Amino acid sequence: MAAIIGISYEYKAVNLSKGEQFTPEFEKLNPLHFVPVLDDGDVVVSDSYAILLYLEEKYPQIALLPADPQLKALNLQVASIVTSSIQPLHMLSNLKYLVQKVGPQESLLFAQTNVEKGFNALEKLLKDINGKYASGDEVYMADVFMAPQIAVAMQRFKIDMIN
Structure with a gap:
């Protein structure tokens, strides 16, 4: 997704079948233990919908929503x-x-x-x-x-x- 709007990012895989979403480190990011999670420094956003709306606002140069x-x-x-x-x-x-x-x-x-x-x-x-x-x-x-x-x-x- 970040590649589509042209921003650099670091991808960290979470193996759900191995239960990596239940580690204490991941729980700090998302207590619901769901993916995806966006860690943008001081801002952590979970849930795909919220993440995309956050990116839409932060990086408006390439819109994720049409103007129409x-x-x-x-x-x-x-x-x-x-x-x-x-x-x-x-x-x-x-x-x-x-x-x-x-x-x-x-x-x-x-x-x-x-x-x-x-x-x-x-x-x-x-x-x-x-x-x-x-x-x-x-x-x-x-x-x-x-x-x-x-x-x-x-x-x-x-x-x-x-x-």
Whole structure:
């Protein structure tokens, strides 16, 4: 993300499957133990939505939201659908909980069904947009939110994102 807006950064991976998000060092950054976290010196911001809005304000030279109010609202809608309807089902902690409560097959079916529902909503929302990216010919917040979710949907849930 930082590469898109042209700022230098240091990437530190957190291996969720090894529980690195539960270390005391990480807990100081985010007591919820979620990723991502942006540590910008005196400012620590967690949650993708908050991080992107922070970067939008701090580095306005390359906008993450279009100036056009309609396209801006569209990008915010996409981000909201991803963060509320799709991304929570990709979280390992949520998946583990579902497996414990209903079993692996039922939890997979639940996640697949709801992730597909979210992507179907996005497809309908973006159907009339022309351009290379989600909301036109520039990369904006919608693209940043959708891209990793598409990859996870295909890899983890075996959802056909091409047809």
